[in-house]
Amino acid sequence: MLKNLKRASLCVQAGYRPKNGEPVELPIIQSTTFKYDNSEEMAMLFDLKKEGYFYTRLQNPTNDAVAEKIAALEGGIGAVLTSSGQAANFYAVINILGAGDHLVASNEIYGGTFNLFGVTLKKMGIECSFIDPKSSEEEIQTAFRPNTKALFGETITNPGVRVLDIEKFARVAHRNGVPLIVDNTFATPINCRPFEWGADIVTHSTTKYMDGMACQVGGAVVDSGNFDWDSNASKFPGLTTPDASYHGLTYTKSFGKKAYVTKMVAQIMRDLGSIPGPMNSFILNLGLQTLALRMKQHCSNALKVAQFLEADPHVAWVHYPDLKNDPDHDLAEKYLPDGSCGVIAFGLKGDRETAIIFMDSLQMINIATHVADARSCVLHPASHTHRQLSDEQLREAGIAPDLIRLSVGIEDVSDIISDLSQGLEKIDGSGPELRRI
Ligand SMILES: *Cc1c(COP(=O)(O)O)cnc(C)c1O
Numbered sequence: 268m269l270k271n272l273k274r275a276s277l278c279v280q281a282g283y284r285p286k287n288g289e290p291v292e293l294p295i296i297q298s299t300t301f302k303y304d305n306s307e308e309m310a311m312l313f314d315l316k317k318e319g320y321f322y323t324r325l326q327n328p329t330n331d332a333v334a335e336k337i338a339a340l341e342g343g344i345g346a347v348l349t350s351s352g353q354a355a356n357f358y359a360v361i362n363i364l365g366a367g368d369h370l371v372a373s374n375e376i377y378g379g380t381f382n383l384f385g386v387t388l389k390k391m392g393i394e395c396s397f398i399d400p401k402s403s404e405e406e407i408q409t410a411f412r413p414n415t416k417a418l419f420g421e422t423i424t425n426p427g428v429r430v431l432d433i434e435k436f437a438r439v440a441h442r443n444g445v446p447l448i449v450d451n452t453f454a455t456p457i458n459c460r461p462f463e464w465g466a467d468i469v470t471h472s473t474t475k476y477m478d479g480m481a482c483q484v485g486g487a488v489v490d491s492g493n494f495d496w497d498s499n500a501s502k503f504p505g506l507t508t509p510d511a512s513y514h515g516l517t518y519t520k521s522f523g524k525k526a527y528v529t530k531m532v533a534q535i536m537r538d539l540g541s542i543p544g545p546m547n548s549f550i551l552n553l554g555l556q557t558l559a560l561r562m563k564q565h566c567s568n569a570l571k572v573a574q575f576l577e578a579d580p581h582v583a584w585v586h587y588p589d590l591k592n593d594p595d596h597d598l599a600e601k602y603l604p605d606g607s608c609g610v611i612a613f614g615l616k617g618d619r620e621t622a623i624i625f626m627d628s629l630q631m632i633n634i635a636t637h638v639a640d641a642r643s644c645v646l647h648p649a650s651h652t653h654r655q656l657s658d659e660q661l662r663e664a665g666i667a668p669d670l671i672r673l674s675v676g677i678e679d680v681s682d683i684i685s686d687l688s689q690g691l692e693k694i695d696g697s698g699p700e701l702r703r704i
Contacts, residue, residue: 268418270404270637273303274340274456274457274559275457275559275560277336277339277340278336278454278457278555278556278557278558278559280338280558281290281339281340282333282334282336282337283332283335283336283497286344288360290552292331293329293332293333293549293552293658294328294633295329295432295545295546295549296327296328296329296545296626296661297329297544297545298323298452298545298547298609299322299323300321300322301319301320301321301322302557303321305480307420307444309321309653314514314517315402315513315514315521315533319579321391323545324536324537324540324542324543324667325533325536325537326532326628327545327548327590328455328473328584329343329368329545329548329549330348330542330543330676331546331672332548332552333348333548333549333551333552333555334346334347336555337456337471337473337477337487337489337551338455338462338489338490339365340457340558341451341456341460341461341462341469341489341491342456342460342463342491343407343489343490343491344468344490344491344525344528344553345489345490345492345525345528345529346487346488346489346490346528346544347487347488347528347531347613348441348485348486348487348542348548348551349471349485349486349487349488349541349542349543350376350402350484350485350486350541350542350543350544350547351484351485351486351541352450352452352471352473352474353383353471353473353474353486354379354485354486355470355472355486355487355488356380356383356419356448356450356470356660357383357541358488358535358536358539358541359448359470359488359661359695360384360393360419360448361535361539362488362505362531362534362535363414363416363417363446363503363505363506363527364388364393364417364529365392365505365550365656366391366392366393366395366480366577367393367414368392368393368394368414368415368416369390369393369394369395369397369412369414369415369416369418370384370388370394370395370415370417370418371396371407371410371411371415371417371418371630372395372396372397372398372418372419372420372434372482373398373399373400373419373420373421373424373431373437374385374395374397374398374400374452374663374665375399375400375421375424375427375429376419376420376421376425376508377421377424377425377426377450377452377472378652378653378656379468379647380419380421381397381449382642384419385397386535388405396410397421397663398410399418400429400431400432400436402493402568402580403440404439406433407436407440407677408439408443411439411443415443415445415533415680416446416502416503417440417444417445417446417448417542418439418440418445418446418450419447419450420433420436420448420449420450421451421452421453422449422450422451422452422453422454422459422461422602423453423454423588423607423608425452425453425608425610425638425666425672426455426610426612426638426646426648426652426666426670427586427612427665427666427670428453428539428586428587428588428607428611428672428674429586429588429595429607430598430599431449431588431598431605431664432590432598432600433447433449433459433461433465433466433600434464434465434699435462436465437464437466437467438465439465440605441465444498444499444502445499445502446464446467446468446494447461447468447471448466448467448468448469448470449461449466449468449469450469450471450472450526450570451469452468452470452471452472452475452476452639453475453476453607453608453610453639454602454607455471455476455558455602455608455662456476457558457559457562457605458562458566458603458605458606458607459602459603459644461611462491462493464602464669467490467493467494467625468485468488468489468493468494468527469488469489469491469570469593470487470488470664471486471487471489471649472485472547473486473487473551473640474485474486475638475640476558476561476562476608476609476638476639476640477551477554477555477558478541478550478551478554478563479557479561479639479640479641480549480550480554480639480640480641481555481637481640481642482554483543483550483551484547485547485548485575488528488531488628490498490527490528490531492524492525492527492528493524494527496519496527496614497519498527500519500693503519505534506518506519506526506527506531507519507640508532510533510534512534512535512538513534514592517691518530518533528581528612529695531598535696539612539632540704546585548657550591551602556666561590561641561677562606562609563606564677564678565606565608565609565675565677566589566605566607566608567606567611567640567676568609568675568677568678568680569587569607569608569609569610569677570587570589570590570606571680571684572611572675572680572683572687573585573587573590573611574590575576575591575684575687575688576613577590578610578687579691580585580616580619581615581618581691581694581695582613582614582615582616582691583613583614583615583669584613584614584620584631585611585612585613586611586612586613587611588603588607588608588611589606589607601690605697608639609639609674609675609676610639610672610673610674610675611672611673612670612672612673613669613670613677614669614670614671615669615671615691615694617669617694618669619647619649619650619668619669621669621694622647622669622671623647623650624693624694625691625693625694626645626647626671626690627689628689629645629686629687629690629695630645630686630689631643631652631678631682631683631686631692632644632645632646632673632683632686632687632690635645636651636652636689637674639674640670640676641676641677642672642676642678643674643675643676643678643686644651644673644674644676644685645671645672645673645674646663646671646672646674647670647672648666648667648670648672649661649668649669649670653666657678670681
């Protein structure tokens with residue numbers, strides 16, 4: 268029955284279905300371990316011959332219910348929750364890549380992922396080539412090598428708010444016999460389901476819209492079950508040959524379409540252990556229940572705010588894919604027909620200081636290293652999240668030094684616009700006095 272439910276219904280109903288006399292709200296099973304009556308039963312669990320709970324690092328009923336809801340929302344075959352979005356992207360890659368392997372990624376991605384791929388994976392012997400996502404298929408193809416094992420992009424980029432041509436990326440990935448991994452954090456499955464466009468694996472920072480209230484840091488990896496690992500067996504020995512660390516079982520043989528997601532729990536989570544606490548998963552689930560409702564409000568507010576900014580004389584440029592004359596509007600109409608997200612990127616006429624005067628003048632809108640929650644907030648990546656990057660690296664990551672990231676919340680849109688408006692007016696009066704604040 269749940270398979271045919273619409274997304275707003277899945278937000279509320281998927282994952283946990285109480286039985287007779289059970290609580291309607293998802294119980295928080297805050298326990299590290301689970302008790303069994305005899306050792307034989309326990310042994311079966313360890314051999315993966317029987318399903319059941321034994322240790323929360325591997326499985327926990329609260330975490331699993333929330334993972335199942337996210338898998339249902341994305342239309343995937345299974346999902347794994349992680350303790351952060353960073354862990355989700357790391358796990359999505361490390362589950363199929365090892366030392367000596369190579370990854371191709373869009374250069375317009377979240378700063379943390381850019382560092383993870385460009386710096387930390389490199390130390391582990393995994394190389395990443397960054398490509399401009401607007402390049403042609405032929406140009407993207409030139410980045411591929413015989414040892415390339417995956418292609419990576421973000422549905423809507425953070426912080427540039429650019430839209431990924433998912434079908435183009437999927438074609439290039441599949442032509443090379445590798446999966447497409449898409450970080451769907453900003454769009455959420457309410458606005459885009461990358462599996463419907465050919466993506467094979469989806470990742471999330473659930474810290475953002477899925478939680479929506481800025482309460483917990485979390486992540487998720489969702490498996491479509493569609494990638495044919497066996498047809499590309501030599502590229503993915505971790506899935507297609509016996510795992511000596513797990514009784515010599517071969518994931519594709521034993522788990523078929525669920526090979527990737529099962530390996531991630533049985534091997535990667537077992538060894539690296541970035542699980543969310545059940546309490547955090549409970550909080551995430553509260554957020555998920557209103558995700559469809561909130562995304563609607565975020566998008567309708569953001570469109571009005573983007574139109575306001577576009578018309579303001581202080582504003583040099585605005586990127587918001589739902590704007591008719593945005594360069595990504597065609598892609599947004601195709602992939603994000605119900606709206607994109609609540610995040611807007613824009614630049615002010617002036618210098619770095621102008622951006623700072625504007626942001627420091629805001630009264631309701633917070634300056635916060637966050638995005639995609641109920642409260643409106645702003646950030647200037649060049650002076651905040653990306654300050655460790657040089658100008659050259661900033662440009663490489665597709666970030667203009669004057670870019671202001673505005674995350675439009677679910678407040679009354681007239682209050683958001685009033686606050687922006689008075690902030691923009693302060694730029695005019697910004698003599699040396701104001702500049703000192
Ligand atoms: C925030 C974010 C991440 C990292 O997630 P955390 O939960 O902060 O670890 C990854 N990708 C995108 C697109 C993000 O916005």
